[in-house]
Amino acid sequence: MIHEIATVVWKERRAVVRQPGSRTRILFTIGVPIGVFGLYTPLSAGPDWVRQPDSLFIAVFVPMLLAMFTTPDSFAGEKERRTLSTLLTSPLSDRGILFGKVAFNVALAWVFALVTLLIATVAVNIANADGGLLMLTPLLLAANLLVSLLVAVLAVSVGVVTSLRSVTVQQAQQTLAAMLFSVPLLLGPVLLLVANRWPEWGPQEILRDVDPALMLLVVALTLLAIDVALLTVGTVRFRRDRLITTQ
Amino acid sequence: MTGNECRVAEPAIRVESLTRDFGQTRAVDHVSFEVPMGSIFGFLGPNGAGKTTTINLLLGLLPPTSGRAAVLGFDTVEHPDEVRAHTGALLDDDGLYDQLTVEENLEFYGRVWHLPPQKLRTRIEELLTHLGLWERRTDRVGTWSRGMKRRLALNRALLHQPKVVFLDEPTSGLDVMAAADVREDLAGLASQAGVTIFLTTHNMVEAERLCDQIGVIRAGELVAVGDPDVLRSKTSPRVEVIGRGFTVEAQRRLVAHPGVVGTSIEDGRLIVDLAQSMNVAPLVQILVGAGAEVEEVNKSRASLEEAFITLMQEDAP
Structure with a gap:
């Protein structure tokens, strides 16, 4: 299994950066998250960025943004470019192919989130250089590392499930974007409204007395449970007999 | 295993x-x-x-x-x-x-x-x-x-x-x-x-x-x-006759022979479809008897394509 995963990762690594028209797309895919979350947000927040939960936007949105582009290309793209059927005639197991692709896309999204976090930290330090080094608090650093990884797995897993139902990369990307961003886009304004209208029921008020470490644990465990459930669905659906008849 | x-x-x-x-x-x-x-x-x-x-x-x-x-x-x-x-x-x-x-x-x-x-x-x-x-x-x-x-x-x-x-x-x-x-x-x-x-x-x-x-x-x-030979044999054998005088009467006499399924003229040549592979000498005699001039007789071998088409058309659903 490890050899199979490594082989698929080897191929994915070479294929992902060489898609037609990929330079513009890569610049856009990388440039927007870095610009918004790696530069604009930390520079706006100032030195307090390293102490406030604002940095968690990176952990949540950056892996989603990257996975939204790479995962459909990896799964639905293989169908669209008609290379999947030949891959299925190889002795690679269904799980070897699936987990190889998942591992590559998760690693890509996670590493990109960490790079964005590093860029944001450097940007904050350059903009607020007064002799002292500004570093994220240990809890925020741990939260960023953990949440970004779990969100990367979540985004890629949703990408797998949507790609298996899609005929083209574009269709898969649109479905994935709708599924990933509908939750924060709908929930955000609602929480904001509640916080402004009924401050006593706002999230900050409710969570004021909760231990941040405990909160992180609960969030991480919830994400982990969702990840496991989604990966299980992906594993059940990524089967040769299903794939060969749905091309 | x-x-x-x-x-x-x-x-x-x-x-x-x-x-x-x-x-x-x-x-x-x-x-x-x-x-x-x-x-x-x-x-x-x-x-x-x-x-x-x-x-x-x-x-x-x-x-x-x-x-x-x-x-x-x-x-x-x-x-x-x-x-x-x-x-x-x-x-x-x-x-x-x-x-x-x-x-x-x-x-x-x-x-x-x-x-x-x-x-x-x-x-x-x-x-x-x-x-x-x-x-x-x-x-x-x-x-x-x-x-x-x-x-x-x-x-x-x-x-x-x-x-x-x-x-x-x-x-x-x-x-x-x-x-x-x-x-x-x-x-x-x-x-x-x-x-x-x-x-x-x-x-x-x-x-x-x-x-x-x-x-x-x-x-x-x-x-x-x-x-492939077995498949080709599934197609009716045919004989190609080169010559002159392949009149309607000559063809009618040929069709009356029990081994002949049908006849046709293609590019001036007489094509005789047979029920099965047979000695063609009696067919030549019939033609000559009907006034035709026979220059050459070829037993043609059905191509695989003809055999395939025959198989596709047999009792086609």
């Missing part, structure tokens, strides 16, 4: 009453045949007849609804991974990664089949040199023509030197010279390397030249299987 052992004493492919349904549609209907080791088996049939589904069943990609199949002794349901580990396949699509180089495409599949790095390097060089494309190994595959991709895809299927290869229209899209080269390669693979080849094709000349055995599938049913 597990591991790398193959049951070489058995036929390379054994299919017993293989059936596959998709909902209410029966794609493959109780198909049975055997392919001896080292032979070339041509699987012919119109589009949608069940050829690709049969290949998918033989590769263990789909489970049969009923019946069974074994490739190199490995049951396709119980040991599909072993089937795929010991076979190669070139499907309708080339399956090459356009964004990877020629060398990377082969290297990827070499890794998939666990070829040791040194052996893989040697094998890639051997195959690309054979194709005359070693110097272009760093080209992106996407920049190549359809014909070049098809030949590369065929060699990718042979990279790990499988004992059985499944080829779906291997010469489709190739120019005449390239197709001839591929046919030569395939013939050599079977005769010299002992590779068993299961190929589908719409090219009857190709099937006639290459195949030791041919199976004809129509609407999921195997309507004929055997060597």
